[in-house]
Amino acid sequence: MQRRRTGTIAVVSALGMTAVLGGCGLTGDSEEVTLELVAADYGDSEANSSQNYWDDLARAFEAKHPDVHVDVTVHSWNDVDREVREMVEAGDAPDMAQIGAYSDYADKDLLYRADDVLSIPVQAGFVSQLARAGQVNGVQYGLPFAASTRVLFYNKTLFDEAGITPPKSWDDLADAAEALKAEGVKYPYALPLGAEEAQAETMQWMLSGGGGYTDDVGTYSVDSPQNVTTFTWLKDELVGKGLTGPVAPGELNRADAFAAFAAGDVGMLNGHPSLMKMASDKGVKYGMVTTPGIDGASRNTLGVTDWMTAFKENGHQEEIGDFLDFVYSDENVLDFSRRYDLLPVTTSASQVMSTAKEDENLKPFLDELLLSELYPVGKTSWAAVSADVKKRIGQAVASGGSPEEVLGRIQTTAMRAGSAE
Structure with a gap:
């Protein structure tokens, strides 16, 4: 080819014909x-x-x-x-x-x-x-090798018992979580913002609120109004109302959230394809829908x-x-x-x-x-920003935490790291 x-x-241009005449490949x-x-x-x-x-x-x-x-x-x-x-x-x-x-x-x-x-x-x-x-x-x-996207997984059995349907918007999701909590579900919505993969859950929620880590021209915008609105909603409407389970989101890792879903203890969570086999192997009946957004199905998902x-x-x-x-x-x-x-x-x-x-x-x-958006991996600063997200983002939804302040600190890290590029 x-x-x-x-x-x-x-x-070849530098050596002229020397290599060819010498018979050396x-x-x-x-x-x-x-x-x-x-x-x-x-x-x-x-x-x-x-x-x-x-x-x-x-x-x-x-x-x-x-x-x-x-x-x-x-x-x-x-x-x-x-x-x-x-x-x-x-x-x-x-x-x-x-x-x-x-x-x-x-x-x-x-x-x-x-x-x-x-x-x-x-x-x-x-x-x-x-x-x-x-x-x-x-x-x-970078040559792409393997890809995945995220969708909202839900436990069909728990949803049937609560008499609810899969959510399409944030308000739907909060209402569904309330109904699941009333049925005694351990994690109505599992929100893994722990150190293992907080950057993924964070970006999925940012996208669903019309934001992201960067703006349309690729400049970091971690503390944008859209992102502040998203994490304020999470803090007030899910975490603050006890709808995210017994483990604080900042302490909940993705692997533990997946394991809890496979054990039948989670009503909803964002997941990638590997969760299908985990859930099926444990006999969990699950469904999948587009991630809910602020006013309907999210227009973008994490890739x-x-x-x-x-x-x-x-x-x-x-x-x-x-x-x-x-x-x-x-x-x-x-x-x-x-x-x-x-x-x-x-x-x-x-x-x-x-x-x-x-x-x-x-x-x-x-x-x-x-329809997916990927992390800004082409930026050499991304490693530092991702590490800071893992370290801090759980504080944004914790009791007494300030989403605006936490996102602002991560933005400062991003700007400092980005200035060296």
Whole structure:
């Protein structure tokens, strides 16, 4: 396939015909190459570990490319970003890393551009929102790898017992939570603003109120009037009325909220596709609807993607490109998405999934993908802002807390971190 090779073209221009006349390939074609990939584990047991997926994929690739070997090491999500960071700092970067962030590495010029390593059809085939989120200053470095969106899950049994229907607006949600509380439901609405993934629940609520972490031109707007209104409503209408359960939102982690839903103790919560299997395995009958917004169904939802990155350090540009083109074939993208209840990152695979009977359980999430907004991951400041959200946002809805003050402090962090970009 045709591939843009900006780096290689520059080398040829500098060397003239010397390399060609000397018979020396720029990528060492005559030698065997071993590519090192570090990846995250999406499985919940050894049996469905991502290591199995990558080992099968590597063998299939090697059968077509006998001079290229691919060694894959899989780490848990708790460890993978740290492991890669330590490798990079030690001067031993992998050829590729499938991780949660990319912008710091791009900012330090450690990564190949997408058009250095991907064929033109593969790069053009990414879902547009995801591709844009992989850009730093208009240049794509982050390659979307797996995506998800959020919808509102509700416990059908608890809703039937309370005689209520799924909410469409914030007022509907508050009314439903009141009815669930009257029936003795432990968590009428689970609001996980704990340190594990507070940035996700926060952004989902911001979007439902017409706000977000940034404004239309990409400037941080954490303390916008819309966001202040959203968290004031949460504090007064849900948390303050005892509708979010026995654990303070700032102490409730996403994993614990999901586990409580699977145990039948939660009436409603925002969730991503992995919650479907957790709930089904425990026999919970659940439904899914678009996240309620301030005056009806939310017009936007949170989209999340993880990233494939290609490091320059070892210089295996051609081989990395061949492998990544293989990784992003429809067959392999669909295989991974179906194994782990995730959304495809390519338009063609998304089209297949949207009409396939076997994927109908993912359709509510797939429908939301084109309306989704992602974290501002192209900003190197995002890591600092996300950490501050995890640290502070629970205080915004706590008794005696001030949403305006807490959001203002996070905005200050964002502006300070952003000034260095």
